[in-house]
Amino acid sequence: MGSSLTVEFEALLKRSFGLDAASIGSSAIERAVRQRAQRCGFDDLGLYWQHLQGAPAELQELIEAVVVPETWFLRDRESFAALGQIAIERQRRAGGVLRLLSLPCSTGEEPYSMAITLLEAGVAASQFTIDAVDISSQSLAQARRAEYGRNAFRGGELAFRERYFSAVGDERWRLDDAVRRPVRYRQGNLLDAELLQGEPPYDIVFCRNVLIYFDRATQQRALAALERLLAPEGVLFVGPSETALLLRHEFQSLKLPLAFAFRRASAPAVAAAHVAVARKKAAPPPAPPRRAAPAPRPAPASRPSAPPPPAKPDALAEATRLADSGQLDEAKRLCSEVLRTQPASADAQHLLGLIHDAQGDAARAADCYRKALYLDPKHQEALLHLAFLLEKRGELGAAQRLQQRAGRLQPPRKPRAAS
Ligand SMILES: C[S@@+](CC[C@H](N)C(=O)[O-])C[C@H]1O[C@@H](n2cnc3c(N)ncnc32)[C@H](O)[C@@H]1O
Incomplete structure (x- = not known):
């Protein structure tokens, strides 16, 4: 692809939904562009470029071709354990219906994991709603089907699958209606200033593993959008690689180990309650199974020379x-x-x-x-x-x-x- 055209396609994708070409590599973008051009019957990428200008449906197809929908149930389990604790605490303090948002939700594993966590923590289905948003309509269609293969279930602790899914054929499982019901899907762009306009703010927002695909300026816009969507005392969960970014903005860590949970720095003293939740000695709630400690990594050869004693x-x-x-x-x-x-x-x-x-x-x-x-x-x-x-x-x-x-x-x- 000619280099000026490469730049044009990359800039279009960044303008449209924030993708920073460096995050997935220019060659991945080029492959997607060539594939879409071929599907539309263009050998010449310049002609495909022109076609794209007046064809929002084709732009959506190109976006579908470059998004990274990687996700799985209870990804980063400590975040879900913290969600269960925060929800219980919040119900005790304020009551009412808890409003949650999964943005981006990809193929549904994240919002359904939120629902499973709340149900396991004893929060009744009538006491919470979960909105789930993604730019990819293909991913949303899969989310609505709520049928999953092996790849959606990772890690050793899969007892929840027995409780909330029915096997439907070869290595596929269908999620129960009770978990599907509280989740409402809609297509949307995190960078759209009007996204979810008119919706009351959310008590808990999961915005995980998408900011890593944005450059600094776009991350700022995304965080401004999240601030708008989050209730003043709300809690924002991000992905493990996104925590440092939050701390450069007006957010404070709740200091729940490995949960990657934040609140606005200016929020009232309610954070103390969240931290107290983390520190309290009471038995943990019936939260979903936690991630096992990571497997010990082998020390590099040149590091401490004595062989490590038997692992525990x-x-x-x-x-x-x-x-x-x-x-x-x-x-x-x-x-x-x-x-x-x-x-x-x-x-x-x-x-x-x-x-x-x-x-x-x-x-x-x-x-x-x-x-x-x-x-x-x-x-x-x-x-x-x-x-x-x-x-x-x-x-x-x-x-x-x-x-x-x-x-x-x-x-x-x-x-x-x-x-
Ligand atoms: C790696 S997945 C993360 C899914 C889930 N949050 C998780 O952590 O497992 C990234 C998702 O972000 C979505 N996405 C990328 N840019 C977006 C944007 N500007 N607005 C909404 N969704 C976006 C993609 O379609 C993809 O489904």
Whole structure:
């Protein structure tokens, strides 16, 4: 594709729905453009370009060809555990109908996971509504069908599938109506200033794993839109790689370990209640199963030379669970124990960092993240959390370098156009 034409197509996609070509690569965009041009009967991309100018339906087809719909049920389980806790707390405090938004919702796994979480936490279906929005009408059609294959269920804990799905043939499962009912789908663009206009603000917004496809300026616009949609005391969940971005804006972390949950910095003291939820010692609510602690990563060959003692994955999983349910001191003790037997566990160092972070001890947290990175220089979450801490301390250059390192570690994405 001629380079000026490449730039034109990329600019059109950025204008239309924010896609930063660098996030998926120019070659993926080029493949999608060629594929669509061929489908429309154009060998000449210049002619396809002209055709595209007066054909909004074809522009939508091109968007469908480049979006990355990757998602699965209970993705980042700690976010859902936190959602369950926040919902219960909020119901106790304010009552009424809880309004939730999944934007973007892709093929439905995220909003349905929100519904499952609330039902499991004991919130009645009449007590919440979930709006679910995505730019991709193909994804929305799949979401409405609510039928899923293996790929939608990842991780070991799949007991929820038995409770909320029926098997419908070979390796396919259909979601029960009780979970589908509270979710309302609609097509929309996060960058559309009129999106969801007239809707009351939302108590909880999931906007996960889309900001990473935008450049800085577009991220700003998206965050402004999210601020408009979020109730003053609302909670915003983002993806793990998007947390640092939020902290550059007017958002504050709720400090729920691994939940990636934020509120407006200017929100009233209600955040204290959320943090209290994280710290409270009460038994956790009947929330969905939590993610097992990540598998220990092998330390690079040149790092500590002694072979690591036998792994104790259960102890780290338990420490994660404790941190997740707010039992931070216990989680810290267990993490230190894990580190005594597995001094090369980058995941344990990282978790310890998160706990110090949640307790407000930024210096110790940074120290732990650094140790995690010494053990595993490719530990993406440690890179991002350390970047965030440095940024807060005003060490912007160092923070940016860490973010770039983390960005380079993104797993290769597979746009639909990819052959
Ligand atoms: C990687 S998926 C994330 C889905 C889900 N939130 C999750 O974290 O699993 C990204 C989704 O963003 C949607 N998307 C991209 N740009 C959008 C925009 N400007 N407005 C609405 N949806 C958008 C894509 O169609 C795709 O379904």
